[in-house]
Amino acid sequence: MFVDEVRIYVEAGSGGNGAVAFRREKFVPTGGPEGGDGGRGGDIIFEVDPGLNTLMDFRHQKHYRAQNGQNGAAKNMYGRDAEDVIVRVPPGTLVKKETGELIADLTEPGSRTVIARGGRGGKGNSHFASSRHRVPRIAEKGQPGEAFWVTLELNLLADVGLVGFPNAGKSTLISKISASRPKIADYPFTTLVPNLGVVSDYGDPFVVADVPGLIEGAHTGLGLGDTFLRHLNRTRVLVHLVDVSPQMDRNAANDYRIIAHELQAFSPELAARPVIIAANKMDMEGSEEGLRALQEAVSPHVVWPISALSGAGIDALMWEVRRVLDITPKPEVQTVEPALKPVVHGFSLEFDDKEGVRVVGDIEERASMTLWGNPHAEEYFLEYLRRRGLEGMLRRAHVADNTPVRIGEGTFYWREGELVLE
Numbered sequence: 418m419f420v421d422e423v424r425i426y427v428e429a430g431s432g433g434n435g436a437v438a439f440r441r442e443k444f445v446p447t448g449g450p451e452g453g454d455g456g457r458g459g460d461i462i463f464e465v466d467p468g469l470n471t472l473m474d475f476r477h478q479k480h481y482r483a484q485n486g487q488n489g490a491a492k493n494m495y496g497r498d499a500e501d502v503i504v505r506v507p508p509g510t511l512v513k514k515e516t517g518e519l520i521a522d523l524t525e526p527g528s529r530t531v532i533a534r535g536g537r538g539g540k541g542n543s544h545f546a547s548s549r550h551r552v553p554r555i556a557e558k559g560q561p562g563e564a565f566w567v568t569l570e571l572n573l574l575a576d577v578g579l580v581g582f583p584n585a586g587k588s589t590l591i592s593k594i595s596a597s598r599p600k601i602a603d604y605p606f607t608t609l610v611p612n613l614g615v616v617s618d619y620g621d622p623f624v625v626a627d628v629p630g631l632i633e634g635a636h637t638g639l640g641l642g643d644t645f646l647r648h649l650n651r652t653r654v655l656v657h658l659v660d661v662s663p664q665m666d667r668n669a670a671n672d673y674r675i676i677a678h679e680l681q682a683f684s685p686e687l688a689a690r691p692v693i694i695a696a697n698k699m700d701m702e703g704s705e706e707g708l709r710a711l712q713e714a715v716s717p718h719v720v721w722p723i724s725a726l727s728g729a730g731i732d733a734l735m736w737e738v739r740r741v742l743d744i745t746p747k748p749e750v751q752t753v754e755p756a757l758k759p760v761v762h763g764f765s766l767e768f769d770d771k772e773g774v775r776v777v778g779d780i781e782e783r784a785s786m787t788l789w790g791n792p793h794a795e796e797y798f799l800e801y802l803r804r805r806g807l808e809g810m811l812r813r814a815h816v817a818d819n820t821p822v823r824i825g826e827g828t829f830y831w832r833e834g835e836l837v838l839e
Contacts, residue, residue, distance in 0.1 A: 421571040421611075421648070423475040427533045430458025430483040430499045432559030434788065435539035438491035439552070450553055452489055452542040456496035458535030458562040459483030462503050467526040469507035470613070472571050483533075486559060489541045496538055503529075509651065511570040520567065524574060532567065536560030539786055545797070554793035557786045570647065573611055575626035577738055578649035580680065581658035582672050583629075586697040588612065589725040590658065591627045594735060611648045619735045623742055626652065646683050653745045654738060655680075655692045658725075661707030662698035669696070669707040670714030691741050693721065695734055700724035764805070766814055773821035774814075774831070780805065784825030795827065795838055802829075808836055 433455025440448030461481055481504055487496035512521040512532060521530040539557030546553055579587040595614025612627040626648055649655065657676060661669040673694070680688040694715055696708045699722045712720045721737060723730035764778025783801065788794040802808070802824075811822070811831055822829045822836060829836045 420472045420476055423472045423569050424479070424566060425475050425569065426480045426564070426566050427461040427504075428480075428482040428564035429461050429533040429535040429562030430485040431561045432456065432458050432536035432538035433486035433488040433496035434559050435541035435544075435556030436489035436491060436494075437542045437554055437556045437791075440492075450542040450546050451491060451493045452556055453492070453494040453496065454489045454541050454544075455538030455557075455559045456486030456488075457498040457538055458486045458559065459499035460501040460531050460535045461533040462501050462529050463506050463510070463512065463521065463523060463532050464503050464529045465508050465510070465523045465526050466505040467508055469505060470573070471507065472510070472569055475569060483535060483562065485562075486535070486538050488559075489538070489556070493541070493543060498538075499535065501535075504532075506569065507571060509572045509574045511572060513568045513570065515566050515568070533563040533565070535562045539788075550797075553797075555791065555797045556788060556794070558788045560786055572650050573613060573626055573648040574624065575613060575648070575652050576623040576654065576742060577616075577625045578652040578655045579625060579627045579658060580649070580655055580676055582660065582667075582676065585658040585660045585672075586725040587627045587658050590695075590697070590723075590731070591625055593725060593728055593731055594618070595625060616735065619732075619739045620743075621739075623739070625656075646680070646687070649687060650684070651748055653690065653747060654741050655687075655690055656734075656738065657692050657694050658697050659694065659711055660698055661696040661704045661711055661722075662701040663703040663707065664698075664701060669711040673711060673715060691745055692718075693734070693737055693741060694718055695721045695723050697723055697725050699729065700727045764807075766810065772823060774811070774816060774823070776807065776822065776824045780807075781825050784827055787825070787827060789826050792838075798827070799829065799836060799838065802836060808834075811836070 435455050436452035438450070438452040440451045442448060461483055481502055483502045484499040486499050489496045506523055508524055508526060510523045511519065512523065513519055520532060523530060537560045539559045542553045542556045545555055579591065581587055591612060591614045594616045611629070614625045614627070616623050616625055628646060628648055657673065659669050659673050660667065677688065696711055698704055699708065708720065708722055721730060721734045723734050725731070762779055764776055764780045767775045767777055769775065780802070784798065787798045812834065816831050818832055820831045822831055829838060
């Protein structure tokens with residue numbers, strides 16, 4: 418089964434907690450703190466596997482989670498870093514957040530990209546020793562790992578795209594010029610999924626993509642719609658195959674205009690790429706009239722007469738494709754700069770009638786790594802808030818007495834002009 422779009426959940430591991438420990442040895446009068454740091458949480462990494470050509474595996478597994486880092490221990494022993502989770506995807510995979518923001522465009526076989534970053538480990542109490550805190554009984558909580566839903570879209574990597582109405586002969590043509598063996602029959606919509614074929618008899622090898630046939634109104638969802646046209650986004654050249662035989666009782670020139678309109682409606686950029694027009698089924702009686710009508714409609718563009726069934730004219734067409742490929746640059750891969758977490762400076766107050774006051778800003782990250790429930794850690798964080806001037810901000814805001822002040826998971830209270838723990 419061919420699957421080219423899925424939605425999955427990725428969750429990197431959180432960092433391990435730092436340890437609170439002290440050195441206690443006989444005949445050693447000054448032991449001191451020796452709590453080790455927590456280990457780093459595992460990343461979620463996507464790797465391009467050239468052996469894959471569908472996103473089918475993601476239909477069965479939609480959640481990918483990395484392990485957390487191990488906690489620190491006594492004797493300054495650091496916690497073990499968690500292993501990264503490697504997720505293999507086919508070449509041409511686009512990774513997007515739910516907002517539509519592009520995270521990665523994965524094309525090069527073997528390349529890796531970190532999609533969700535694991536959290537760093539918390540510091541052990543050996544980092545908190547100072548002239549004021551000679552016996553620190555505090556440590557940091559591990560930083561949470563990134564977690565979110567992403568959409569994977571597969572855009573096949575091909576140099577040439579075949580377009581046209583159903584039964585125009587695209588599948589027959591790709592079976593003649595490559596080792597691809599798509600389903601071929603004399604009824605519309607025989608091709609239900611894109612097919613790829615490697616053409617190697619005309620200079621340097623190139624890849625051809627055959628997508629399901631279009632009909633008028635495809636961009637509005639008629640027929641199979643334009644769902645599979647995304648697989649032509651990376652092509653350099655389009656071969657527009659037109660059935661000029663009289664058997665279908667169709668107008669070849671009108672068919673060409675309809676498909677050209679559907680391409681334009683789907684993507685003006687795609688429609689602007691070089692197009693080679695091929696008149697197919699020239700082996701059938703009466704096709705010369707359809708060829709003349711098509712040539713007049715698209716003049717001065719050249720129409721290449723072929724018979725995909727008998728093979729007549731295919732060599733000339735493919736050498737023309739080779740010529741155009743040689744002078745057409747490849748579309749640029751969408752480069753995505755690593756998403757750096759925005760640096761937040763300062764903090765502010767948000768007021769809520771039910772929740773009280775919430776402090777937002779750079780203080781929140783410090784709060785996320787505080788071991789709530791540890792009275793020593795909470796007292797240390799309270800000292801930090803006072804040094805940052807939070808009490809002065811609360812006074813200037815005329816915050817009422819006994820108002821809860823929430824920072825991350827922690828809650829303090831504003832009483833008699835100062836911040837206190839419960």
